[in-house]
Amino acid sequence: MAPQSQTESPTRKFINRGAWTPEEDRKLAQCIEVHGAKRWKSIAIKSGLNRCGKSCRLRWLNYLRPNIKRGNISLEEEDLILRLHKLLGNRWSLIAGRLPGRTDNEIKNYWNSHLCKKVNSEEKKKKPNTSTPQESTPRNTWDSALAENPEEAINGIGTVNSEVSFDVNEFLDFSPKEGPFHELDWVNKYLELDELPGSSGEF
């Protein structure tokens, strides 16, 4: 997407920027196969690509990594994203950790281009006189605590919201889950099935 360009780094080497070519993808994948997906700076050098390590990492994580699901976010996934976002806010990596095959970047993009508008329009429908729905009073103490300090809220979840209690360690285990994806029941264990738009299948 971004234009092909080169930037001169302080070390006077040219760094490639912009869209990745299939040839670059192939080189990067080969290099990662040999050296593993770590030490991105050395991978960038060893692969012979004039890319920075960050760029290589991003390309691998968001595009080349095996088991990546692309496009067609299902209603189940969308509902899950909505619920997780409600709970965690813009913690895209955490949300992505609960959506096998999805990347934080993809979820972030999907949120910004689809769900953000949906949520805003739903909020406006509910509160037509509220000019800034996002800044309105949180519905409960949990929302309030989350708004003020998300990390603390999650850590102290058992006491912040007496209506929702669960194993924090289990909740924070964001390692990829195996098995059929439609088994999303775990989320209902943690999240209240409340009035969140779309939860009733209206999307």
Add this chain to the structure above:
DNA sequence: AACAGCCACAACCGCCTTAGT
């Protein structure tokens, strides 16, 4: 057919955290 506006998404940027020395 040409143009403008909008949308989706890949990629970059900057900040923060973590690991290594």
Add this chain to the structure above:
DNA sequence: GACTAAGGCGGTTGTGGCTGT
């Protein structure tokens, strides 16, 4: 403990494609 480099994350930008006029 201080410093530095690398990694990770969220926010933002830029471009190609699509759609409407």
